[in-house]
Amino acid sequence: MASEQSIEKPILVAVMGPTGSGKSSFINLASDGNLPVSDELVSCTSEIVLSNVFEIDGRRIVIIDTPGFDDTSKPDSEILSMIASYLNESYKAGMTLSGLLFMHRISDTRMGGISRRNFRMFRKLCGDETLKNVLVVTTMWDSVTLQLGNARETQLKSDDRFFKPVLDQGGAMVRHDNTREGAQAILRRILNNHPAPVRLQREMVDEGKKITETGAADELKREMAELVERYTKEIAQIKKEMEEALKDRDEASHRELEEVKNQLENELKRHEQDRNMLSDVYAAEKKKTEETMARYMEEMKQERISREEANKKIDTLQQALLKSRDEAHEKECLLLKQQIAQLASNSRPPTIRICCIQ
Ligand SMILES: Nc1nc2c(ncn2[C@@H]2O[C@H](COP(=O)(O)OP(=O)(O)OP(=O)(O)O)[C@@H](O)[C@H]2O)c(=O)[nH]1
Numbered sequence: 001m002a003s004e005q006s007i008e009k010p011i012l013v014a015v016m017g018p019t020g021s022g023k024s025s026f027i028n029l030a031s032d033g034n035l036p037v038s039d040e041l042v043s044c045t046s047e048i049v050l051s052n053v054f055e056i057d058g059r060r061i062v063i064i065d066t067p068g069f070d071d072t073s074k075p076d077s078e079i080l081s082m083i084a085s086y087l088n089e090s091y092k093a094g095m096t097l098s099g100l101l102f103m104h105r106i107s108d109t110r111m112g113g114i115s116r117r118n119f120r121m122f123r124k125l126c127g128d129e130t131l132k133n134v135l136v137v138t139t140m141w142d143s144v145t146l147q148l149g150n151a152r153e154t155q156l157k158s159d160d161r162f163f164k165p166v167l168d169q170g171g172a173m174v175r176h177d178n179t180r181e182g183a184q185a186i187l188r189r190i191l192n193n194h195p196a197p198v199r200l201q202r203e204m205v206d207e208g209k210k211i212t213e214t215g216a217a218d219e220l221k222r223e224m225a226e227l228v229e230r231y232t233k234e235i236a237q238i239k240k241e242m243e244e245a246l247k248d249r250d251e252a253s254h255r256e257l258e259e260v261k262n263q264l265e266n267e268l269k270r271h272e273q274d275r276n277m278l279s280d281v282y283a284a285e286k287k288k289t290e291e292t293m294a295r296y297m298e299e300m301k302q303e304r305i306s307r308e309e310a311n312k313k314i315d316t317l318q319q320a321l322l323k324s325r326d327e328a329h330e331k332e333c334l335l336l337k338q339q340i341a342q343l344a345s346n347s348r349p350p351t352i353r354i355c356c357i358q
């Protein structure tokens with residue numbers, strides 16, 4: 001028998017991964033949705049977005065689409081705050097994740113800095129205990145030869161820096177063939193998972209920690225410190241080159257170097273500010289998410305009520321239909337059948353609309 005959670009609330013799945021790894025495309029295929037996707041290098045999804053509620057094998061599912069940590073328009077502290085506030089508020093509302101998908105492009109020649117950074121954040125956010133509910137989904141198989149794809153997959157599966165820890169702890173790696181059937185087959189693998197909170201939810205909701213005290217925030221701080229160090233070194237090097245250009249009376253080079261130095265200093269300032277912003281940004285995101293979640297729960301309630309009402313009406317009409325058949329009232333039968341079909345089509349598929357946190 002399905003658990004109470006699956007009857008009352010849809011199965012919740014989160015999709016994470018770098019920009020352009022195919023997160024929104026996967027969700028659209030699985031849910032017959034129309035989340036925006038993009039060919040451009042800039043990030044497309046820069047907010048948390050929920051899919052429609054859709055059904056697979058009679059089970060209702062909703063997927064959370066997330067922006068990557070390499071988002072071109074938002075700092076990482078804001079991305080973490082958005083994801084954390086959404087995960088925490090949904091967990092408080094009784095919606096626990098049944099599965100997490102981490103998308104990776106098999107067409108990438110190597111698992112570069114951005115993919116690794118996203119994966120490190122993903123792991124800190126998940127913790128080890130929920131890795132059994134994780135599927136690493138490789139995309140873009142149509143952009144590589146099967147031989148090359150196989151070789152990359154083998155390396156990704158066997159390297160400790162990549163996806164081996166997920167496989168070691170009960171998670172799996174699966175291929176997505178960019179079809180609706182393929183996307184739904186992947187989701188079928190998590191329908192019967194035991195929903196479990198991820199590490200970030202346990203830390204913040206169960207243990208009452210602040211966002212700055214979580215493992216994910218530690219990882220963010222470490223990455224920021226690395227970036228700040230790199231920029232500081234680059235600025236020092238440029239200053240040296242500027243002094244040399246001055247000595248050589250090379251004004252053109254001096255001007256160019258000064259421009260680069262100013263850009264780097266601005267970047268450095270941005271990262272230093274970002275490093276100290278996490279608490280404030282989280283507080284603002286939490287407030288927005290609470291409001292959105294309240295609206296969302298109300299929509300779900302209304303949707304459930306109207307579905308139940310429609311089902312009751314269908315039952316009544318079906319009883320009447322049986323009776324009319326007995327009495328051989330053909331016209332009445334036809335009318336009742338039409339009414340039943342109309343009600344059934346109105347009540348299915350579930351009609352919760354995409355809900356965007358902004
Ligand atoms: N060839 C190929 N293209 C794909 C596949 N999956 C997604 N794409 C394309 O890749 C591009 C990026 O896909 P999105 O779904 O927007 O990626 P995303 O991970 O949601 O990206 P962000 O929202 O920026 O984080 C789009 O042009 C998709 O059409 C695939 O399996 N094969």
Ligand SMILES: [Mg+2]
Pocket residue numbers: 023024025036037044045065
């Ligand atoms: Mg997207």
